[in-house]
Amino acid sequence: xxxxxxxxxxxxxxxxxxxxxxxxxxxxxxxxxxxxxxxxxxxxxxxxxxxxxxxxxxxxxxxxxxxxxxxxxxxxxxxxxxxxxxxxxxxxxxxxxxxxxxxxxxxxxxxxxxxxxxxxxxxxxxxxxxxxxxxxxxxxx
Amino acid sequence: xxxxxxxxxxxxxxxxxxxxxxxxxxxxxxxxxxxxxxxxxxxxxxxxxxxxxxxxxxxxxxxxxxxxxxxxxxxxxxxxxxxxxxxxxxxxxxxxxxxxxxxxxxxxxxxxxxxxxxxxxxxxxxxx
Numbered sequence: 001x002x003x004x005x006x007x008x009x010x011x012x013x014x015x016x017x018x019x020x021x022x023x024x025x026x027x028x029x030x031x032x033x034x035x036x037x038x039x040x041x042x043x044x045x046x047x048x049x050x051x052x053x054x055x056x057x058x059x060x061x062x063x064x065x066x067x068x069x070x071x072x073x074x075x076x077x078x079x080x081x082x083x084x085x086x087x088x089x090x091x092x093x094x095x096x097x098x099x100x101x102x103x104x105x106x107x108x109x110x111x112x113x114x115x116x117x118x119x120x121x122x123x124x125x126x127x128x129x130x131x132x133x134x135x136x137x138x139x140x141x
Numbered sequence: 142x143x144x145x146x147x148x149x150x151x152x153x154x155x156x157x158x159x160x161x162x163x164x165x166x167x168x169x170x171x172x173x174x175x176x177x178x179x180x181x182x183x184x185x186x187x188x189x190x191x192x193x194x195x196x197x198x199x200x201x202x203x204x205x206x207x208x209x210x211x212x213x214x215x216x217x218x219x220x221x222x223x224x225x226x227x228x229x230x231x232x233x234x235x236x237x238x239x240x241x242x243x244x245x246x247x248x249x250x251x252x253x254x255x256x257x258x259x260x261x262x263x264x265x266x267x268x269x
Contacts, residue, residue, distance in 0.1 A: 001172075002168075002169070002172050020264055024147075027145075027147055027173060027233075028173045028174075029147075029169070029172045029173045030172065105165075105168060106165065106266070111258065130239060130254075130267050131239065131269075133269070134269070136161070136162070136165040136236075136266050136267065136268040137266065137267050137268075138234070138264050138265070138266045139258055139264060139265050139266075139267070140264040141258070141261070141264070
């Protein structure tokens with residue numbers, strides 16, 4: 001049984017990673033997936049008279065639920081057992097920590113086609129994970 | 142399930158990171174039937190590396206784990222050759238080490254890794 005962590009934010013990018021894992025499962029690999037969604041910490045600007053912290057947190061929960069739903073459907077249809085992991089904080093750090101905590105074999109992420117400048121700046125979560133993860137990282141275009 | 146074997150192309154540069162890529166390929170081949178291709182690209186204009194040795198160590202690791210692998214040496218631009226070869230053999234995955242041997246070329250992300258990502262037709266697995 002292969003255990004992979006898939007970083008998901010509900011984007012098309014993340015769905016490509018999900019479909020890659022589903023495709024591996026349909027090739028005969030028994031896979032267990034941890035769907036990991038990381039939300040940035042609630043900033044003071046989001047909280048106030050109009051948006052108390054509970055509102056901001058609720059918004060997070062809803063965003064995470066939406067991100068999980070479509071990914072779950074694709075994976076379960078391919079026979080992949082799915083676990084959920086939600087975290088708040090720095091995306092790259094939380095993704096790596098979750099993969100280690102769940103004893104995953106690897107991390108799977110979608111990757112936008114970044115231009116030379118964007119990848120040199122190194123700001124993308126996928127390149128940070130790739131640089132820092134002790135586990136192998138699969139990048140799906 | 143009798144699906145076609147998964148075709149894995151592992152880029153070998155003799156670094157410890159590329160041996161981690163080999164180990165991940167072996168991990169995958171414990172789960173399903175895989176065809177392993179170990180490939181070393183000798184960059185143009187660089188002093189010749191001991192290609193035979195670089196590939197031999199990787200191949201021995203595969204044999205020791207009870208696997209089989211094709212070993213190939215190519216010449217040219219590593220990212221370009223890896224992506225081209227991956228297409229040629231119908232690779233499902235390209236596996237690479239993120240830290241090559243040449244630190245001067247390792248800007249934020251290894252330049253070979255970054256360019257392979259751009260050129261590859263399939264997902265790329267990086268190990269370090």
